[in-house]
Amino acid sequence: MAVMRWPAMAALLLAGGALGAVIHAGYARLAAPDADDAAPAAAAPAQDNGGLVVDAATQARAGLAVAALAPASQSEGTTGYARALDPGPLAAIGAEIESARAAAQASAREAARLAALAGADAGAAQREVESARAQARADAARLDLACQRVTFEYGAGLARRGCGAVETLARQAAQGQVAILRLDFPGGAPQAGAVVQLDLAPGTAQVRVLGPAAAGDSQLQSGGVLALLTGPQAPRLGVGRILAASFAGMGPVRAGVMVPRSAIVRADAGLFVWRAGPANRFERVPLEDGRADAAGWFVPVGRLHPGDRVVVAGAGTLLGLDHAAPAPADGGDD
Template structure:
């Protein structure tokens, strides 16, 4: 009985040894397709001022810019604002400037005396310096009230110009006009036509006004007009390119907003995209009419996925070797 069991044991042991030899002889098995390392998509790169990406991979769609004629600019309205508070601010500025001059001179005199021969005590000199600093703070606050109560546009005239502007307004020689455009505030320096007929005036925009219009929810701008203007009276305002100016029509879907300005992405080369700012653009029902300049008829721009490009551009590294 023991002999057949021994023979069976020898046979089983031989089979196991053979299997082990076959395993080691075959070498390491090849990795499965799922285990193979995957090639990652190339990250966007910025070269020669353009953003280089695979347009198909991120789902960009492009369109060719058609020609258009810019026949009308932005339409809005304007009204003169009440300058009674500005007169009070102007008087405060004048008084503060006089106080600063007087206290500054007194502080300088007492400090010189205290340093030279002791004819003035150090305490008197310090008190005079403190008064001079207090007067300067009052003047700074008076100047800041212009921006806080009227807007940064009027503050750009400078603190020294405010008392004179208030006097001219009281004499009927100047008026401050607030201009609101539904399509967006005109930039500083832009020319806007206000009024109609013989009363029409061309005004240069100073900058932003304080607050927004309660009805249109627009951000207004300020300009200065010569002569008188009835406070609260609404006048038509127009801004834009001259009639018949050549332009291109940009679809609304192509627009992206960054840092308070409008941009589009234009295709450049095989896989490059550059961000182009829109200047002098006029909003319309079919899109934005842009004067020919930075953009031209036939340019290919991104009409779907521009927001993705903006995000990639902001996330792209500044450059340099790792």
């Protein structure tokens, strides 16, 4: 057997030692990551009983911005219902008005013609003149009665549009361009000109009150008002359809806050905001008893108060971090 010389054996041992050192260093690196690898894990968001904890660096990367809630007040409003009325009787009234108007105009011209002949001694007897004038007055009275039928059968609110508008309104209703509504509120009827919101399910619409209806509601024992719904939503209101209605002109005033729309997050079948607290904590606060408003979302004072700081930018990112963060420990002794 060949004998290995010492210089060759020494080189082999040195090479093996260097390889072992490399392998040992590799295992050491896997077992204990360096500071650069450990930093992101330490900065991960976490949940505790006080809410979601997010460090400042993560907030900056997520583009979080907070704003203080402004105080607001709003009337509780009054709720009721709206019912679409049958425009058929209005069309019949319109036809009667047109017929009475034509007869009144014809008899008035005849009376004027006979009076002119009698004045010129052209063969018209005074008795004929008086008879023609009586007929003209009778036809004018029938026209006036036909116009008053709008008040008797629908109400003064619709009659305020004038006798000449009845035929046009009936024609528009027949074509689906307008719907005639009766609005009833147990707490009292709104004044003429008040804006009422209708729940069309789906969607909403606003109408302006014309004035009182002809009769009270037998069930609610309330005096109704009339309104007109025009536009593309009018054909959706079949005769007799009942809609929820509300207006904010009555009721006690509630104190609350106005939540910006950018702060609202929809999740878990509800709406909530993230309220910023001390020590980089963010708490989910549900919007209870809120009401949509042109400026945002009105929420009565309760869970939220004026001056509370809520997230207005990056609220959706916080929701994702909340779902990804580990749940807090239950504190048990298991």
